[in-house]
Amino acid sequence: MSYQEKKTLANMLTGVVLLVIYCFYAWNKFSAQAAPIDDLAYWARLILIFLIIEVCAFIVIQILFHILFSIGIAVREKIHNPDRDEKNLDKIINLEMVEDERDKLIEMKSMRWGYIVVGLSFGASLITLAAGVPTLVMLNIMFIAFSFSSILDGSVQLYYLRRGL
Amino acid sequence: MPKKKSLFRITNKIRTLRFFAEEMTQQKLAEIVGVSRQTIIAIEADKYSPSLDLAFRIAQAFDVSIGEVFEYKLKVDG
Numbered sequence: 001m002s003y004q005e006k007k008t009l010a011n012m013l014t015g016v017v018l019l020v021i022y023c024f025y026a027w028n029k030f031s032a033q034a035a036p037i038d039d040l041a042y043w044a045r046l047i048l049i050f051l052i053i054e055v056c057a058f059i060v061i062q063i064l065f066h067i068l069f070s071i072g073i074a075v076r077e078k079i080h081n082p083d084r085d086e087k088n089l090d091k092i093i094n095l096e097m098v099e100d101e102r103d104k105l106i107e108m109k110s111m112r113w114g115y116i117v118v119g120l121s122f123g124a125s126l127i128t129l130a131a132g133v134p135t136l137v138m139l140n141i142m143f144i145a146f147s148f149s150s151i152l153d154g155s156v157q158l159y160y161l162r163r164g165l
Numbered sequence: 166m167p168k169k170k171s172l173f174r175i176t177n178k179i180r181t182l183r184f185f186a187e188e189m190t191q192q193k194l195a196e197i198v199g200v201s202r203q204t205i206i207a208i209e210a211d212k213y214s215p216s217l218d219l220a221f222r223i224a225q226a227f228d229v230s231i232g233e234v235f236e237y238k239l240k241v242d243g
Contacts, residue, residue, distance in 0.1 A: 003204045095192075100200035102207060146199050161203070164212030 003069065003097050004106075005161050009064045012154035014057055018149040022050050026140065037134050047143050054147075069097070107164060110156035114149035121145025171209045175214045181238070191202050198222040 001009075026046065029035060034041040070093050077092060078085055085091075124145075125138040183189045191209070198219060200241045207213035208223075215223065224231040 002201065004201070004203070011204050095196060098195075098199070098201045101219060102200070102204045102213055164207050164210070 001058040002161065004099070004103055005158060006069065007062075007065060008154045008161070009057065010061055011149055012158075015147055015151045015154065016038045018050070018057060020146065020152070021106045022147070027048075039120070040135055040139070043139055045104050045135055046162075048141060050143070055109040066097075081131055100160050102165070106157055109160060109165070113156045114153035117145055121149075125158045172240055173237050174211065174240050175232055176211060176238050177208060178236075179209045179223065179234065182229065182234060186227055194223070194226060197226045 029046070030037075033106040073090055073093050073096055077089055121141055121144075128141065129135065137149050166233055179194070183191070183194060191205045192202050197241045198205075199222070200219065204213065204215075220231055220235055222233045227234065
């Protein structure tokens, strides 16, 4: 599995875990009636907090992933070529993490799918508002769609990385 | 409007050129042209058409003209 595939998988897993945690937490709050349905300020605060957690988690996971990936390459190289010096090792690590034009093209193509999901969710949230469903549902549709779009983005990216453009 | 499918495809002779360059590895070629090994694998398998810039860099790596590396061929189906 290449560096890009591993990075995409790490991002996707983070996204899935955070989405599940949010859904679980929000559903518990909703079913326990911890906050009134029409208290939009409360739900907006909750989503904002989760957004901040999500951004921080993505940064931490990326840092951890790069550290572990570098250690993995260093260990592999030390086993196969014990006499390799530090400078060469750095070069190998940098070469493994190279991001080229194909990766950027794949990223752009997969982002298109993410935008489609966000666009559709905006339409769906407007429909729910027009149908008289509480605004809370609209807020949640938007937030979940944003999280889902990043997961779909990753899945499409993996597909293109595996199957080719 | 539906995208018109091209009757032509870009093929390449990278594998052959690597062989004549003292069996140059895909990793080595990737290092020279500044892309990942996965990209070289995809180009070799005709799964990705490189940009003109990358195509020139690959040709330069083998010290040949771009026409000697890439060809624009009529698709033969079936």
